[in-house]
Amino acid sequence: MQLLTARKGSVEITEAPDPVPAENELLIQTVFSAISTGTELTAISGQDTSLFSLLRRGVRSWEKIQRSLARRGWQQTLAKVQAAVDRPSTLGYSLTGRVIRVGSDVEDFQPGDWVVAVGPHASHATLVTVPRLMCASLSKPEWAIDASTAALASVGIHAMHRAHLSAGSEVGVFGLGLIGQFTVQALRATGCRVIAFDPIESRRSDSAQVGAEIYDPREFDFQEAERIASHGEGLDAVFLCAKTESPEILLKAASLCRKRGKLVVVGEFPIELPREAAYEKELELCVSAAYGEGRYDPAYEQLDQDYPIACGRWTVRRNLELFLRWLDEGRMSVSHFRPQIRPFIEAPSIYRQLASSPTVLTVLQYPEQKLPNLTLELSPRSVARSTAIPIAVVGTGRFATETHLPNLAQSSDKFTIHTLVGRRPAKIASLARRYHARNATSDFQQVIADSSVAAVMILTPHNLHAEEVIASIEARKHVYVEKPLCITLEECERIQEAVRKAHETPTFSPVLFVGFNRRFAPLSFKLFEARIKHHKPLDIHYEFRAPPLPRDDWYDRPEQGGRFIGEVCHAIDWILWLAGSPLHDVMPVKSPNGADVFFRFEDSSRAHLHFKKVSHLRGPKEEITVSWDSMEWVIEDFTHLKVFDKDRLLHRESWKSKGHREALDAFAGAIAQSKTGDDPFHFLASSQLTLELDRALKS
Numbered sequence: 001m002q003l004l005t006a007r008k009g010s011v012e013i014t015e016a017p018d019p020v021p022a023e024n025e026l027l028i029q030t031v032f033s034a035i036s037t038g039t040e041l042t043a044i045s046g047q048d049t050s051l052f053s054l055l056r057r058g059v060r061s062w063e064k065i066q067r068s069l070a071r072r073g074w075q076q077t078l079a080k081v082q083a084a085v086d087r088p089s090t091l092g093y094s095l096t097g098r099v100i101r102v103g104s105d106v107e108d109f110q111p112g113d114w115v116v117a118v119g120p121h122a123s124h125a126t127l128v129t130v131p132r133l134m135c136a137s138l139s140k141p142e143w144a145i146d147a148s149t150a151a152l153a154s155v156g157i158h159a160m161h162r163a164h165l166s167a168g169s170e171v172g173v174f175g176l177g178l179i180g181q182f183t184v185q186a187l188r189a190t191g192c193r194v195i196a197f198d199p200i201e202s203r204r205s206d207s208a209q210v211g212a213e214i215y216d217p218r219e220f221d222f223q224e225a226e227r228i229a230s231h232g233e234g235l236d237a238v239f240l241c242a243k244t245e246s247p248e249i250l251l252k253a254a255s256l257c258r259k260r261g262k263l264v265v266v267g268e269f270p271i272e273l274p275r276e277a278a279y280e281k282e283l284e285l286c287v288s289a290a291y292g293e294g295r296y297d298p299a300y301e302q303l304d305q306d307y308p309i310a311c312g313r314w315t316v317r318r319n320l321e322l323f324l325r326w327l328d329e330g331r332m333s334v335s336h337f338r339p340q341i342r343p344f345i346e347a348p349s350i351y352r353q354l355a356s357s358p359t360v361l362t363v364l365q366y367p368e369q370k371l372p373n374l375t376l377e378l379s380p381r382s383v384a385r386s387t388a389i390p391i392a393v394v395g396t397g398r399f400a401t402e403t404h405l406p407n408l409a410q411s412s413d414k415f416t417i418h419t420l421v422g423r424r425p426a427k428i429a430s431l432a433r434r435y436h437a438r439n440a441t442s443d444f445q446q447v448i449a450d451s452s453v454a455a456v457m458i459l460t461p462h463n464l465h466a467e468e469v470i471a472s473i474e475a476r477k478h479v480y481v482e483k484p485l486c487i488t489l490e491e492c493e494r495i496q497e498a499v500r501k502a503h504e505t506p507t508f509s510p511v512l513f514v515g516f517n518r519r520f521a522p523l524s525f526k527l528f529e530a531r532i533k534h535h536k537p538l539d540i541h542y543e544f545r546a547p548p549l550p551r552d553d554w555y556d557r558p559e560q561g562g563r564f565i566g567e568v569c570h571a572i573d574w575i576l577w578l579a580g581s582p583l584h585d586v587m588p589v590k591s592p593n594g595a596d597v598f599f600r601f602e603d604s605s606r607a608h609l610h611f612k613k614v615s616h617l618r619g620p621k622e623e624i625t626v627s628w629d630s631m632e633w634v635i636e637d638f639t640h641l642k643v644f645d646k647d648r649l650l651h652r653e654s655w656k657s658k659g660h661r662e663a664l665d666a667f668a669g670a671i672a673q674s675k676t677g678d679d680p681f682h683f684l685a686s687s688q689l690t691l692e693l694d695r696a697l698k699s
Contacts, residue, residue: 013344016425032148035351036092038243122151125425149363155179156186156187165237175267196214375446425442462484462561485684486687495512518574522657581605593613622637623636
């Protein structure tokens with residue numbers, strides 16, 4: 001497939017693997033897509049690559065910068081941020097096309113249907129996968145060009161709904177760009193009287209064609225603004241669709257409003273309304289974002305959870321359907337915008353032209369595509385070293401791009417990145433080129449079927465791990481799966497059975513490796529060596545503090561198993577590994593904000609794991625104290641170590657590595673040594689214990 005990407009202020013057409021629809025998605029062959037000139041040109045020009053911008057865009061907060069610097073140093077931190085910014089971004093968010101395939105959970109669309117699609121997935125590309133709730137059926141393909149503006153029109157429709165107006169309301173609209181024009185049309189379709197303001201005559205003329213009363217704001221007397229309302233008290237609402245850095249427009253809009261009128265913010269400008277202006281009229285300020293309720297809501301967009309119709313909420317899907325109905329009834333129109341229809345192949349030059357001479361509306365037209373092209377081959381298969389293990393990396397999220405891919409690149413003597421598998425074609429194509437992967441694909445089955453792939457690294461969300469691990473083992477591939485191994489005991493049993501059956505084959509013994517990096521951290525090995533020398537029972541106290549996750553983070557969703565399975569599994573595996581003795585008994589105790597787990601081992605060692613959710617993190621996230629006789633070892637976040645003897649500090653040491661690179665080396669070593677046995681690292685045992693403890697705590 002081909003898609004349009006922006007990088008460092010320039011636009012280009014990029015080759016990428018064809019996307020594969022998830023359960024709730026449609027695979028759409030694009031026919032037309034509309035360019036949102038203002039939004040997209042702003043996004044392109046805003047790709048600042050200065051040092052400050054790299055830090056600001058690549059790392060979300062100063063605290064995160066500090067943590068990254070402490071763990072990785074300046075060089076790796078800047079490299080990580082640079083890599084994030086260098087990745088191309090996709091453009092576009094509104095299109096029409098034909099459905100090629102549907103996900104297993106999609107029942108309201110069929111292959112061959114014409115649809116409109118909106119949102120970040122609906123980019124300028126020959127093929128796209130879009131969640132079904134971000135699509136609507138297009139019953140008349142002859143409206144395909146007009147309907148490609150569905151997202152832009154829905155912005156105006158959603159703004160209209162936010163104001164809760166009725167027929168006969170008198171409203172004003174500032175700014176008659178494309179969004180302003182659609183806002184005017186939506187208000188007129190509802191029966192509102194519209195007074196529109198814009199300094200550009202051609203834009204005013206377009207609004208006049210749909211019945212708006214037009215004014216040049218430079219010539220309008222805002223001192224006597226209230227006279228334009230028929231009742232003489234001002235307008236019921238004013239919509240601010242302009243883009244400006246001056247707050248003056250807000251004062252002018254306020255002067256138009258009646259007492260208790262509404263200011264509806266649609267455009268991009270500073271909200272700096274003096275208290276006196278708002279207080280005098282008791283103005284209501286409301287902000288309209290995007291094209292309907294559900295946009296920016298992961299439950300709606302990603303998890304396919306629609307809002308009930310009984311709630312009366314105007315979702316993205318319902319706004320799209322209303323636009324298409326009004327388009328059919330002639331209440332909304334695109335024709336008087338004089339849209340320019342241009343071939344997709346000319347897109348890079350079109351954007352250069354728009355930057356100097358913007359038009360009201362440009363629509364890209366796409367050629368027919370040959371399907372499928374699931375794998376993008378980037379380099380010849382002969383480039384791999386004979387001793388390196390060909391590995392496929394499945395999942396290209398933040399942890400993959402910040403940790404595992406750089407580590408694999410630094411381990412080129414042990415691994416060669418054969419294939420990258422991810423959900424976003426532009427991203428995986430860019431990463432594949434950056435890390436010299438041979439192939440990029442969105443289809444996991446392509447990896448399973450490729451006999452030249454010897455190992456699979458699974459870095460996908462937790463609920464996908466079990467099926468991907470089992471499929472990889474059955475395909476006779478070694479597996480490195482990021483923790484947790486799986487999220488239910490039933491899945492764990494299925495994985496154990498798959499491993500057992502694989503080891504019954506004398507010619508192949510797959511290595512199943514779980515990313516429990518803590519036990520491979522250099523400070524852990526230093527402690528383990530000291531523990532072996534003394535052969536004393538241990539007293540272990542493991543404090544695990546879990547700060548809040550970012551809002552709507554996928555990690556904390558119920559279907560991902562929860563934070564005990566997803567994070568505390570590290571602590572359980574580490575305790576079992578360090579104790580090195582069979583477990584005698586274990587007792588979990590639930591607490592209001594977490595849990596306590598008490599371990600006793602057959603050599604009389606004891607451990608206490610305290611897991612607590614905290615409102616904010618002060619100090620280390622993981623703090624461990626291990627003692628025997630008079631010795632006490634204290635590890636903080638596996639990067640800082642202190643050794644005491646009777647409260648006297650003997651040794652202090654710091655490392656930046658938490659064991660990720662060392663775990664990768666251990667995985668390569670296990671493959672090279674052909675370790676036998678179903679569970680040579682005891683990862684299955686610690687994973688099963690974690691799941692059993694989680695079930696006990698939940699029950």
